[in-house]
Amino acid sequence: MRSALPPLRTQGALPSLYQAARAFSDAKLFVGGLSFRTTEDGLRECFAAHGDISDVRIITDRETGRSRGFGFVTFYNDSDAEAAMSKLQGYNLDGRAIRVDRASARPPPPRAPGGGFGGGFTALNEPPEEPVDQDWGSIPSLNADIPGAPNTPNSS
Numbered sequence: 001m002r003s004a005l006p007p008l009r010t011q012g013a014l015p016s017l018y019q020a021a022r023a024f025s026d027a028k029l030f031v032g033g034l035s036f037r038t039t040e041d042g043l044r045e046c047f048a049a050h051g052d053i054s055d056v057r058i059i060t061d062r063e064t065g066r067s068r069g070f071g072f073v074t075f076y077n078d079s080d081a082e083a084a085m086s087k088l089q090g091y092n093l094d095g096r097a098i099r100v101d102r103a104s105a106r107p108p109p110p111r112a113p114g115g116g117f118g119g120g121f122t123a124l125n126e127p128p129e130e131p132v133d134q135d136w137g138s139i140p141s142l143n144a145d146i147p148g149a150p151n152t153p154n155s156s
Contacts, residue, residue, distance in 0.1 A: 027081040028103040035094035051080020
């Protein structure tokens with residue numbers, strides 16, 4: 001009888017297409033409240049009792065390399081992820097109570113209107129902008145105070 005689960009990946013081997021697709025499944029858990037001492041191996045060991053794990057990542061600061069206090073654990077199937085989530089919520093790992101939730105996709109960053117080349121667009125439901133060249137009033141004569149200039153009171 002064939003197993004429904006793909007074989008675990010060996011160290012250094014590339015994941016199969018199936019395994020790569022599973023990494024983006026609903027079986028990915030967010031783990032927050034991690035101690036700075038917690039390692040990926042320690043996190044894997046903690047969650048492995050609840051099912052077959054395809055991936056474990058602890059997110060680190062890119063400048064210091066130190067843990068940011070959260071990570072992700074991906075299971076091969078949803079039922080294992082559900083069991084781990086319910087059993088490990090509030091579990092004390094390396095002296096810290098961890099928080100386990102379903103991982104959600106990161107929202108896209110906000111974009112400035114107009115893109116990088118200017119000339120943005122106006123949504124149809126926005127009111128039109130006021131024209132830039134409104135009446136600025138009358139401009140006084142610039143040569144009024146220049147002695148000897150034509151049309152001035154001091155010219156002889």
